[in-house]
Amino acid sequence: MKSVPFSVSLIFMSGFYLFCNAEAPIADASKTSAPAGTLPPNELGKIPILTYHKIADENTEYTRSRESYANDLVLLKKHGFYPVSLSELRTGKITTPKGKIPVLITYDDSSETHFKYEADGSLSPGCAVEIMERFQKKNSDFPLRGVFFVLPKAAYPNNFFGQTELIGKKMKYLTDRGFEIGSHTLWHANLRKYRHKIEEQLALGTYEIQKYVKNYPVYAFALPYGIFPPKEDEPRLRSGTYKGRHYKHEMIFDYSNGLSHSVYDAKFDTYHIRRLHGNEKTLAKLFRQATTQKHIFFVSDGDPNTVTVKKSDAERVRLKPGQKLATY
Numbered sequence: 001m002k003s004v005p006f007s008v009s010l011i012f013m014s015g016f017y018l019f020c021n022a023e024a025p026i027a028d029a030s031k032t033s034a035p036a037g038t039l040p041p042n043e044l045g046k047i048p049i050l051t052y053h054k055i056a057d058e059n060t061e062y063t064r065s066r067e068s069y070a071n072d073l074v075l076l077k078k079h080g081f082y083p084v085s086l087s088e089l090r091t092g093k094i095t096t097p098k099g100k101i102p103v104l105i106t107y108d109d110s111s112e113t114h115f116k117y118e119a120d121g122s123l124s125p126g127c128a129v130e131i132m133e134r135f136q137k138k139n140s141d142f143p144l145r146g147v148f149f150v151l152p153k154a155a156y157p158n159n160f161f162g163q164t165e166l167i168g169k170k171m172k173y174l175t176d177r178g179f180e181i182g183s184h185t186l187w188h189a190n191l192r193k194y195r196h197k198i199e200e201q202l203a204l205g206t207y208e209i210q211k212y213v214k215n216y217p218v219y220a221f222a223l224p225y226g227i228f229p230p231k232e233d234e235p236r237l238r239s240g241t242y243k244g245r246h247y248k249h250e251m252i253f254d255y256s257n258g259l260s261h262s263v264y265d266a267k268f269d270t271y272h273i274r275r276l277h278g279n280e281k282t283l284a285k286l287f288r289q290a291t292t293q294k295h296i297f298f299v300s301d302g303d304p305n306t307v308t309v310k311k312s313d314a315e316r317v318r319l320k321p322g323q324k325l326a327t328y
């Protein structure tokens, strides 16, 4: 049976596709950032995991304008957020500096607007990677981190960042710089509808990523549309085999628009990790919370081997191997 093209199955892809070719202005966040270490550690607080889709001309539910996206980075830094990696959340060895709030930035659907090259081999001005790099050059204390949940076999422009002859080069570029890659199925299959294709979608999704980076550990998976299959099928999301090809997902991400529990919290469920929508409404709320409700967030103690929480939260803590608990 022929695969359903991704662009046909998504309402939000129905608009014009806009090339990422306009330079987004970036303000200098170093002049506006909050002083480091001003918040007490609270490592059982919530962690924001942002989900961006297209980075293009305007703000819609599934598109962030280049200008707004660039400004999000400025505001994240200003409010004391600090990019964390997937692998840090997996191991619990969080290296976020003392007083900062870890934020995981994720990008779904491997749109060409995330990563595009010009004919001369330079990054296209205004694609997400270019905007991030430009921001990082001016803000050395805001590391380049992000997770791309990719669709290797979707229709253009979501087919593994669009330029098929450059997939290998892009994957090397991303993984060399510390960006991370996760699976988002092969072509954005709704796994409730395509229950019979779960193993095929997931095994081949991993296989296609590892074609470009040998043995790349694909342990993270984001559900298309955030839609889970029926409960009895959920174990099939975690590991399986299709025609001799295997997959094993230790972290499964939803699209529920909630803040994630701390990875040390007994309530944290690695197979249902909450993500926020990277759109105007949710980001505005996040920045409001960062202004008026800072106590709800995970604030790092700066020591990856110690988990520091309020005494009243101690019972809920689940330490990772080699870690010790500190309370106050």
Ligand SMILES: [Zn+2]
Pocket (backbone or CB within 6 Å): 108, 109, 184, 188, 223, 224, 225
């Ligand atoms: Zn998606």
